[in-house]
Amino acid sequence: MIIKTKALVVKEYIVGESDKYVTLFTKEYGKIQALAPKAKKADKGFASATQLFVYGDFILTSFKDTYRMVSAEIIEMFHGIRNDLERLSYASYMMEFLQYVTEPMLPQIELLRLALVTLQALARENANCKLIRRIYEIRALGELGFGVQLLACVECGEILEEEENEKYFFSTQAGGLVCKNCKSYYKDHSMINYSTRYTMQYILSAPMKQLYHFTVTKHIQDQLSEICKQYVPYYVDKEFKTLEFIKTLF
Ligand SMILES: [Zn+2]
Incomplete structure (x- = not known):
């Protein structure tokens, strides 16, 4: 054939x-x-x-x-990633991740599109590799059916109002946000602010082509990283060689 x-x-x-x-x-x-x-x-x-x-x-x-x-x-x-060790390392991680989470002979076109826009983003001048990594991880898990639940409390279903000054509680074990009343059921919960919640919603729902067309403050990026450090290994149980390499570099 x-x-x-x-x-x-x-x-x-x-x-x-x-x-x-x-x-x-x-x-x-x-x-x-x-x-x-x-x-x-x-x-x-x-x-x-x-x-x-x-x-x-x-x-x-x-x-x-x-x-x-x-x-x-x-x-x-993607010329822009080939001559820069940091971009090359992160791009290699994206590929190792993709290989691990995909199945032979199972078309997953949204994951392919995600990989392509991610490589494009990494190839751009001044690419923020660390932020790109987190956006990629959150969206990839979303496409795989493990997206974080952000609209209502995972435990009781109460809708969580969108207020700019509001604080929210994120739990990896719950798989998303929990309300003030339910947070005590989840020992792993951490507090995040409105902008971080909004950013995650954007990452999960933005059209693929616009996925990397935004930037965030260092504080939000740090919160995204903290969430991903717990959330990603919870669903993708694998020690990636490329990440071990990145740790030795940066
Ligand atoms: Zn609740």
Whole structure:
């Protein structure tokens, strides 16, 4: 069978002298691992189109469960992330995360779109990598069905009014906000302010193209980070190698 698909290269590794295995996150088939024969030594076009972070048009042949790449053409390669260690490290983490949370042969088009807008954001000048990481994590968990509940108390269902000076209580165990009366049931709760709640709502619901078109104060970014430090490992139980590397750098 011949498969034509648009896909993002989320992993590449060399096998033998010149072949390469790539993991593609495809539009139509979800995650696929494919052999790209002679990709290391092939003409420059094929070699660069099979690199990590390339979004392109791919043609593959399939036989049983194995895929072999016939051709690859670059649509976008996100130049801005390739020559900067910080951006490269965060982009690598995004790809490792994506690989872990996606399933073979299950199309998850919103996650693919998220990955693409995230790489675009990281490739921009003055990219705030730490904020981009948190936005990506919150939205990715939302797309996976683990989005934080922000409109009403998770425990009793009371609608939480939107007041600028209001404080809210966030609990990872609850999976979102809890009201003043219910917060004592959740020992892990922490206080957040209105702007942080609003920012999370925006991250979960904004059109993908506008996801990274905002900035926040350091205080809000810190609150988002504190939430993600608890929330993300609760749902994605994995020690990412790329994060270990980031810790040694920054
Ligand atoms: Zn409640």
